[in-house]
Ligand SMILES: Nc1ncnc2c1ncn2[C@@H]1O[C@H](COP(=O)(O)OP(=O)(O)O)[C@@H](O)[C@H]1O
């Protein structure tokens with residue numbers, strides 16, 4: 001099995017390297033390549049996770065298809081045989097781990113929706129009783145389901161920095177009222193439909209992050225969608241409020257890093273083989289549970 005942590009397709013124009021994905025510019029399109037890199041606490045680990053890129057790519061594709069009737073998205077094709085000719089030399093590396101997408105102008109807000117209280121939301125709530133300025137009922141406990149999902153945007157930080165939760169007014173001042181309303185409604189809508197589906201498959205989607213961009217004057221969904229990297233997936237079986245949950249996302253790696261008192265700053269520590277392989281298995285299980293498919 002080939003683990004790819006970075007790509008160097010020298011005949012293609014690199015547009016940007018994100019934490020996990022390498023994005024190339026191919027004619028009128030972007031080519032998004034999901035590597036096997038894993039970032040935790042916004043620090044990129046040195047080791048790759050076998051099959052992670054392919055699994056994430058597959059899960060995003062599944063959700064883009066699931067949601068396409070009520071929100072347009074950037075996906076053009078995942079079939080490498082349909083890619084522009086200049087991608088041909090890299091076809092085998094691109095297979096299953098890449099997506100040809102529409103070039104969008106990024107809306108610089110991370111659209112986060114939370115159905116349950118955990119993570120940075122829980123920390124903010126414990127300090128202030130609010131998340132992103134939204135007042136929540138008193139007495140909520142860790143992992144508790146919210147009476148209805150909330151939209152809690154954050155800024156999109158450059159590599160190495162942490163995203164910051166912001167209030168709605170601040171998001172409006174960055175992107176304008178109309179765009180804000182549209183992405184807020186879309187995010188909540190996509191989340192509620194996806195969360196309902198996932199629940200039937202035994203997965204709680206506790207929270208997730210989406211990105212939107214402008215394409216030909218309209219707002220479309222871009223980036224990745226409802227993957228274990230952009231969301232917290234919890235097994236329904238064994239869910240209990242009042243404590244942290246076992247989860248299908250990289251929480252497993254985060255927990256390992258916390259157990260060794262990682263200071264959440266580069267350089268990343270070495271991940272033990274066991275943590276790497278178990279993480280790969282967790283990603284595979286998430287794919288199977290959600291889509292009924294294996295790689
Ligand atoms: N259709 C698109 N148009 C423009 N930019 C996109 C599109 N889809 C994704 N992106 C951007 O490509 C990058 C994907 O790489 P990723 O590893 O997720 O980066 P990040 O470190 O920002 O999370 C992100 O910066 C994302 O905003």
Ligand SMILES: [Mg+2]
Nearest residue numbers: 018019020223
């Ligand atoms: Mg990203």
